Amino acid sequence: MEACVFDLDGVLVDSEPVWEEVRRAFVAEHGGTWQPDTQSRLMGMSTGEWAGYLHELGVRLPPAEIAAGVIRQMKARYHDKGVPLMPGAAAAVARMAAAAPLGLASSSPRALIDAVLAETGLGTHFQATVSTEEVARGKPAPDGYLAAARALGIAPKRCVAVEDSSNGLRSAHAAGMRVVAIPHPVYPPAADALALAWKVLPSLDELTP
Template sequence: MTAIAPAAVLWDMDGTVVDTEPYWIQAETDLVESYGRTWTYEDSMTLVGAGLWESAQILRDHGVDMVPDDIVAHLTGAVRERLTKDGVPFRPGAQRMLSELSSRGVRMALVTMSVRAMAEQVVSHLPTNPFELMVTGDEVTQPKPHPEAYLTAAERLGVPIAECIAVEDSRNGLASAVASGARSLAIPHAVSIEAGVGYTTWPTLDSRTVDDLFSIPFPTSDSLV
């Protein structure tokens, strides 16, 4: 397949660039259990790729007696503490791919449902910041799986979304990327993603090249969701 350089590569963060899911799961579990309720691993998987305020409502339904803004602040604070204490666990191949794309002059944006302060904390652990801009969960009106975040990133970069590649790990995130019209790559992590129409699936970025990424096919008009 012909490798066609994108106008930009748009990256999800949690589960794609960094493996923060265990930090989120622990934060959710501790919070729910502090109210005498139970939070299972299966419960936590329902929040993978979801917007923080939507996740907050689900936690309220599980007995957390806090307003959504306070839940989001609590969870984000707990995860940021873990990032400070235990470090930033990058996903296999992510730092290398970011570096190689940057060295080839490819424009990039971070498109995450985490809040900006946390995204900035994660990016600060990279040797250099490869992202021209960020679109974060506290800056959009419609979280993933709505395409707003990806469309916003392309608009701010001044490039057509159809000429971008979006990299995701979750079902919600992938749905957002595909619906935006971007060439979409899924690298499943916490939740499985089956092969399907309108996107490409890799098990990992490890051992993949920039040209492999550039070979991600363009979506067809009937593959958009």
């Protein structure tokens, strides 16, 4: 291993429940209909992709306004209630940073990535961060992980990715990285996606160089 690339949502930050609550309420408020598989489909999508999908659910706003409204509410939640770090996140990041350069490949918008890293103090450990807003395709496409590897100057096959979601696991695997899966207890990945993992760990406490 020459580098480690983390996902953010569901790996370092327990944000999926917050995303679901905020987006579900936004959809209901603006005339849309939340579907049983909506949350699982949204996980890993880029901002443009999930805003377009919420519009397809019947939200009576253009996708750009949907994205802006949801992101504004997410930032407010983080500011008012704090960033909900996953157990062991800060220690795991520091532990891995002491051994190798760290990257971040996240489906969160740049504004939220920067807010989370600043408020938690984790930003000092990362040499490269990529939002799927900044690449052509969101997860499960490999674009974000490939961009992170390029920014670190390290070949993807020499990187380990840390992921939790189905789309994230597929993305990192498609990029050619070895994938460590740490499944979220509430939003576990699909079995076929989990099968792509090189290692499956129960928690961040088990993640070591």
